[in-house]
Amino acid sequence: MKVPFVMTPGPTQIRENVRLARAMETTNPDLDVNFYEFYKETCERAGKFLNTKNEVRILCGEGILGLEAACASLTEAGDRVLVLDNGIFGEGFADFVKMYGGEAVIYKDDRKRSIDLEKLEKFLANDSNFKYATVVHCDTPSGVLNDVSKICPMLKEKGIITVVDSVAAMGGEKLLVDDWKIDIALGATQKCLSAPPGLTFLSISDDAFKAMETRRTPIASYYCNLLIWKNYYADKWFPYTMPISDIMGFRVAIDNILEDKEVLTRHKEVAEAVRKTIKKAGLKLHLEGGFSNTVTVIDIPEGIDDELLRN
Numbered sequence: 096m097k098v099p100f101v102m103t104p105g106p107t108q109i110r111e112n113v114r115l116a117r118a119m120e121t122t123n124p125d126l127d128v129n130f131y132e133f134y135k136e137t138c139e140r141a142g143k144f145l146n147t148k149n150e151v152r153i154l155c156g157e158g159i160l161g162l163e164a165a166c167a168s169l170t171e172a173g174d175r176v177l178v179l180d181n182g183i184f185g186e187g188f189a190d191f192v193k194m195y196g197g198e199a200v201i202y203k204d205d206r207k208r209s210i211d212l213e214k215l216e217k218f219l220a221n222d223s224n225f226k227y228a229t230v231v232h233c234d235t236p237s238g239v240l241n242d243v244s245k246i247c248p249m250l251k252e253k254g255i256i257t258v259v260d261s262v263a264a265m266g267g268e269k270l271l272v273d274d275w276k277i278d279i280a281l282g283a284t285q286k287c288l289s290a291p292p293g294l295t296f297l298s299i300s301d302d303a304f305k306a307m308e309t310r311r312t313p314i315a316s317y318y319c320n321l322l323i324w325k326n327y328y329a330d331k332w333f334p335y336t337m338p339i340s341d342i343m344g345f346r347v348a349i350d351n352i353l354e355d356k357e358v359l360t361r362h363k364e365v366a367e368a369v370r371k372t373i374k375k376a377g378l379k380l381h382l383e384g385g386f387s388n389t390v391t392v393i394d395i396p397e398g399i400d401d402e403l404l405r406n
Contacts, residue, residue, distance in 0.1 A: 104235050104263055104390045105286035110351060113290050117344035124337040134337065135328050137346045141296050144349055145265070145280055147272035149298040152324045153345065155338045158262040158283030160319070161295035163191050165258045165279045167319035168307050169227050172196035177225040177255065179215075181206050181241065182234025184260060192229075195315055200225065206234075209385030210241045212249070219253055226306070227256035227278070233264035238390035239382055240268065244275045251276040256306055262286060266352055267362040267389035278303040284341075287362075287389055290348035293341050297321075362388040 101108045124130045138151040145151065154160055166188065170176065174197040180186040181204040189199035202218060204210045210230070228250050233240050247257040258279045261270055265280075266287025272280045278300040285292035299321060307314065307322045314320045323334050352358055366388035373380060373393055381392035395401050 104238075105283075106292050107286060107289050109291060110289055110348070112351070113344045113348045116347040117291070117340045119340075119343055121339045121343070124339045125333060128331060130337070130339065131328060131331055133346070134342065137342060137349065138296075140346065140349045140353065141282075142298060144353055145270060145272045145282070145298050146274065147277075147280070147298045149272065149300045150304070150325075151296060151298045152321065152327075153337075153342060154295040154297070155293070155335065155341075156295055156318075157292050158260075158281070158285070158295050161262075161281040161283065161297045162188065162260055163194075164295070164316075164319040164321050165281060165297070166191035166197070166229075167195050167316040168314050168321040169256065169258070169279075169303070170195040170197040171310055171312055173198065174226040175200055175224055177202060177228035177250075179210055179228060179230040179241070179246070180204065181208070181210050182231055182239055183236045184234050185229070185231045188229040188231075188258075188260075197226075205383075206237060206239065207381070207383045207385075209239060210246060212242065212245050215246065216249060219249065223253035223255065225253075225255050227258055229258045229260070232259055232261035232270070233268065233387040233389055235263040235390055236392070237381055238387050238392040239385045240264065240387035241385070243277065244269075244271070247276045251278075256303055264387060264389055266358065268387060269359060272298050284345055284348065287358075288345075288348045288352060290345050291341065293338065294345055296345075359388075366391060 142151045176192045176197045176199055178189045178199050178201045180201050189201055192199040230246055232243050243259050250257050256278045259277045260281045262283045263286050265282050280298045282296050284290035284294040369391050379394040381394050
């Protein structure tokens, strides 16, 4: 099979050492005590990548699993949840909130720009009665980047738990989970990390765990229940059989990015060059502001069929 050159936001191309790691001989992850050590160490490496001391978990499922798991684990019937929407994935959080009985209060903003911080601050001054809030760091379909370094501290000042989807940003944009007051930071393997799709990883703060532990009702899911992971290491027990080959590849991908001290600078330089070249070529960038360094979106010129172009 001929493999095309991949220029999508994700899945991205995979480095050879990641592919080779996935081909290594494996053990039974449920029974092998050494694998519990390997999994814990890999979670800690991911925590270093996320700049957090919070607990990190790696789940068996593509990035959407993390988004649903965060909502499933936090949401109870009647909970008001603030959904910050300036993109398709931002709006999509509302579906998960409603699915688990919550009331999704959608805060809409311009989908061609970053969330306006002053407008959001005024909104919160009038209404901040929310259990948690969701925000997308980089919304893949448009490439818009939101300033979670300002948004999340603003929410936490109001006592609101923060859930950030950084799947399309982390690894190519700065992310300081602890400094930015992010309670649940959601990532996946198939974008800037350059690993195959199939794993979600996320950090969970003490405040987030406390909200799960003090629920009035049980979490209405098993696979999406983050609380069952809390004591996995002490108990030497996984909720389900872990995809050991994927995790071995993920470990190498995390090490690759931790060793690459110029990764953010390179993303910035390449993204700026791409945007400059697109404009010079007479094409139109989709966004009017809030450009990310990981996804660049171009408006298709009138008269060009997008399906024919992709083919």
